Amino acid sequence: MARVVLIRPPSQMGDLVRIVSAQHPVNLLYLCATLREHGFEPHLIDYEVDAYSDEDVCRRIDEIAPLCVGVSCFTPQILAGHRIAEALRKAFPSLPLLIGGPHATALPRATLEEFPSFDAAVAGEGEETLVEVCSRLRDGRDLCGVAGTAHRAGGRVVEEAERPRIAAYGDLPLPARDLLEMAKYPGAAKSGAAAGVYRTTQVFTARGCPFPCTFCAISLVTTRTVRFRGADSVRRELGECVSRYGIEHVNVHDDTFTVSAKRVADVSRSLGESGVTWDCDTRVDTVTEEMLRDMAAHGCVRVAFGVESGSERMLKAMKKNVTRAQIRDAFGWARKYGITTSAYFIVGGHPDETPEDVDQTRSLMHEIQPDFANVAIGTPYPGTELYAQLAERNLLLDRRWERFMLYDRLPAWRTERFSPEDLVRMQRDLIREYFYRPAYVWRRLRKMRSWRELPYWTRSAWIGLRYVLKGREGYVASH
Ligand code: B12
């Protein structure tokens, strides 16, 4: 049986990775399950949990002797991903090397032009494309005509037609969690949930988000058409997670979980019946008080809302199109039913943001008092409207992709009013002012679900403090 290796490169999150801990690479587990269903033997190498070295990857590939190797990269991981490809190219000159993920989706041709060790890029959802690519390679054929790819032919890069999204997404096999060494994932967290405490996995019950937020790269892969999985398939996955892997907590990873009220009721019930606690990400304008009450009754312990800004002018400009009143309501309702609240904020999410807009974000943050506030620097991921806006105004300073992080790097862009250093300083000031107050610390301690969480929160406070203090010196000089 032909073997195929998929690799997740090392995390680029530096110290902060110790706050969030490694999540299961569910995207790759879907690819592995689909390969298996089509007669291939998938192998997963995860350098978020294993220590990376060129020697290690070459040794493992030598042992497995695969038909091809695929590397999965977010934009800031692309250099780390290419380093892997370079090492493999040197050691195995004729081994086909593929790249996939959000960066290759946005820039399939440019990725191959910039990173010569890759033979082909897969754009968009990868399940069907990867099977077709591997079948061609197994049969000794080239990739001409394989929709959803860019590849090299006759010394040129050829970009094929887009592949339509997977219509029967609900029919995909369940993610191949059996390929994970579970002990290496001690219980992943999302912001505001303790890592390493509850055995956790991530479950998608739908793909796609219909909203047009200018800074968001999500719909590039999963599209703006929402596709829901059948309730049976979700129940089967939850059952397997609990009975086979002892999962206690689920991060529901749908792009906007509450996009359909009826659906939320069905899925919440399935989650509740499976006995896990769970959390989700969503928007403030797609929840109601009753919905949040029912979610809490079925084990939802945390909701993260994309708040983004306290300035309604910015919320419009970023096409988030929610109001401060909706934000206040959503946080009030969630709190009323005992749900831990997380809020995602952005500084520099639009090129015209002003210091006054940032002040409004600060005041809203202190007004709604989320249990956890996540402040990101608006990052122009390729393919987003934000990227196009900054490029058009000549505000992209360079393309050092490793800097395209929401945290911990000096941005490779600026906005009309803010330099890269300003963006870093404002981000860190907002974080410091919000978290490092006695009232917040006291509330955090009171809201712990178990004393087992204490070491996690202590570690987070320490890592967070180091992070904001680095900011006061300017920015992260090492990057
Ligand atoms: C879960 C998640 C994480 C997890 C890690 C998940 C993982 N698998 O490694 C955590 C929380 C750690 C994380 C961190 C970050 N994330 Co994140 N994350 C997500 C999230 C919510 C879901 C990922 C997912 O499973 N998607 C669903 C599947 C279907 O899509 P997919 O991942 O793109 O995979 C499909 C295809 O791309 C393709 N594919 C992927 N890899 C490969 C490889 C090969 C060989 C092939 C053939 C195909 C292929 O097939 C897959 C299945 O169809 C997405 C949002 C989203 N909905 O995608 C953001 C998202 C991927 N994250 C994003 C970002 C920016 C980050 C960070 C850089 C943020 C930061 N801190 O600065 C960090 C980077 C961390 C690092 N490792 O260095 C961006 C990526 C944009 C970009 N161009 O890079 C996204 C799209 C969200 C956004 N803000 O717009 N993330």
Ligand code: SF4
């Ligand atoms: S930020 Fe949230 S609501 Fe907006 S497009 Fe992305 S996933 Fe959808």
